[in-house]
Amino acid sequence: MKKKTPKDSMAITTEIVLPNDTNTLGNLMGGRLLHWMDITAAIACHRHCNRVVVTASVNNVAFNQAIKLGEIVTLQAKISRAFTSSMEVFIDVWVENNSTGTKKKCNEAIYTFVAVDQMGNPIAVPEIEPETQEEKERYAAALRRRQLSLILAGKMKPSEATELKALFITD
Numbered sequence: 001m002k003k004k005t006p007k008d009s010m011a012i013t014t015e016i017v018l019p020n021d022t023n024t025l026g027n028l029m030g031g032r033l034l035h036w037m038d039i040t041a042a043i044a045c046h047r048h049c050n051r052v053v054v055t056a057s058v059n060n061v062a063f064n065q066a067i068k069l070g071e072i073v074t075l076q077a078k079i080s081r082a083f084t085s086s087m088e089v090f091i092d093v094w095v096e097n098n099s100t101g102t103k104k105k106c107n108e109a110i111y112t113f114v115a116v117d118q119m120g121n122p123i124a125v126p127e128i129e130p131e132t133q134e135e136k137e138r139y140a141a142a143l144r145r146r147q148l149s150l151i152l153a154g155k156m157k158p159s160e161a162t163e164l165k166a167l168f169i170t171d
Helices: 030-049 133-152 162-168
Strands: 011-016 052-063 072-082 086-096 103-116
Touching: 011 030, 030 052, 030 072, 030 086, 030 103, 052 086, 052 133, 072 133, 086 133, 133 162
Parallel strands: none
Antiparallel strands: 011 072, 052 103, 072 086, 086 103
């Protein structure tokens, strides 16, 4: 399988926050944002492997700033690392003030998807070749997050987590 860059697998979605998307404070509901992130991340993963993909986990979500009624939300999803059949995808959420046009990053999330065949069984995905410094940092961090997840799930012994140990052990 040919390696791909995160840009090859990127997905961008733009939404406007409408009254039905908000809570009683006039802020975008967290569940609606999670829904938008899941769809955008799924598109990025599908573009990466050209297969049906399913959400395996929502690894981290940071609701750093409220998004107000009428603001324009842009979600950018990029694969940070591909493993055998799973892909970690990083979603950056930007908000645009509809009056001033000012854009700023307000939230982010990390999801994991798995590519599956017609029977729902995991199937191999292409590797990622990071290019930018940010992509390289996210690529390296993805392996540490995966090792931690495998340890917590009882699928890896802590002694086998070489990337995690490297954070704590200095020679």
